[in-house]
Amino acid sequence: MSDASLRIPGRAVRWSALLAASFLVFLLLAAVLPRLFTANDPLASVPEAAFHAPGWEYWFGTDQSGRDIFSRVIYGVRQSLTIGLLAVALAMSIALPLGLAAGLTGGWLARGIGWVIEVLFAFPAMVLALLFVAIFGGGIGPLIIATGLGTSPGYARMVRGQVLSVRNSGYIEAARALGHPPSRIIRRQLLPNAMRPLVVVATMGIGQTVVWSSALSFLGLGAKPPAPEWGTMLSVGQDFIANAWWLTFFPGLFIVLTTLSTTVVGRFLQRRLEGRV
């Protein structure tokens, strides 16, 4: 990173981080207690209220069966966040050993793992995820596994980079010069310092996985309609875009806001770690 991002006024950075963090708190509340925000049942269809445009009665409008879209979007938070968190956890548990192995060992093995990570990082993850779904079938479980597998090379790459940069830093050299055994250096110095930035990466990762899993649901490979899941809602609403834009606009908006918030909060944390705010 450079001092270029410093030029953005600190005030704007703090305000946008605050805004993003409040949205994430709102999402967490909605995931735990959706009733707090809406009294309507996300699955109750009211045929005579179908295709209501957004207004006072229905904030985000209603869908083809007269279901309240606002309440569906709110009830969808829990599933999206759960999938996001589990997929990131899975991706990290694959990425950590791989990245550590590539960063800590030397020579032939490290180069080999590093190279595999590099290739998988750039390989079209959607194609890998689809291949996985084709073999093991669709549904929420395979969706989480496919998303976790598809995004893990990116994390492995970062873990490896972190370990390598910490490994070559002055304080590790100092610890070596003091004669500390390697296992102690790894435990006490290397791991804590290499892992801290990963908290940030994981925060940003949740937003990315929400996009991924909703893309797979959009393709009809995750949650099935009429489940209140953002990707599924987009997929169904797609048939009505010519005259009812709100069916697809609001679920998509929530996907974007979730990703955006995790990115902004993640970057803010990163700057804090680097002591720049």
Place this chain on the structure above:
Amino acid sequence: MNRERLWRLARHSGTRLLGGALVLWVTATLAFFGLKLVPGDPALSILGTGNPTAETIAAFNHEYGLDEPLAVQYALYFERLLRGDLGMSYAQHSAVAGIVAGQVGATFQLTLSALLTAWVIVLAWTLLTAGRRGWWSGLGSGVETVAAALPPFWLAILLLAIFAFGLHLFPPAGSDGLRTLILPSLALALPLAGFIGQVTRESLEITLEQPFVLTARTRGVGDWAVRWRHALRHSVLPGLSLSGWAIGALISGDVVVELIFSRKGLGRQLVQAVQVRDLPLTIGITLVVAIGFVLANWLVDLIYNLVDPRLGRNIQ
């Protein structure tokens, strides 16, 4: 270009190509064992529901070598792959290679056009806003952050709703001609431009503070000329080095965008194959995508090394 550099470049490209072949081998092997993991009899899947007799099934299994030991099947599988035989599609009852050949051009066209569009947007936007004082710079990076957060499938739906169904400027579906290519390319290019733009902006802002830029300015070169003629060439390199990742991301996006715009292409074919669990077609498309991906990366790497002569020195 001297002979030594050419030799180094050739050796570097050779290793890369070898690595690419290794990727393909791993992908094909994974696909082979994936196929073995699937429950159900492949003979029944292909022969269909016409109640085939035991003899027909045995004949089929013999023809495809399915009665051989696993190692022999693996060898036979590779022998077929090398001949370009990707097997038969369960659902469409025709050769996978033929289906793929009919679709690959459309996907290639869309991917290339999205990549070019993304770069045009990045160059225009960063040249205009990077390194400016005050809120211009904030606006510049803010727009990039938002663009990078847009999922292509939602953007595609929005563009369809506004420009095809609302303003009737573009056809909502199809894959014939330039007019059907514009909206899908934009849906893929805008998020990508957000990512590449962030990298390019940072690099352009660093470059604009370099001594050689100051030298150019003191010689009386105007601001636009400094940006366009002096700083730009240095600042595109980090973005270009992301191209391998960008191509991967674009192919991922192709899958949904082709579906939304009802375009011909490998992505839409892949989703349809997965939905009916047509494994030979799924695996065939995955392998072809892998080949395209490996070749594209190899080409990008070669171009990158030609553009930036400094890299010639510390290759490997």
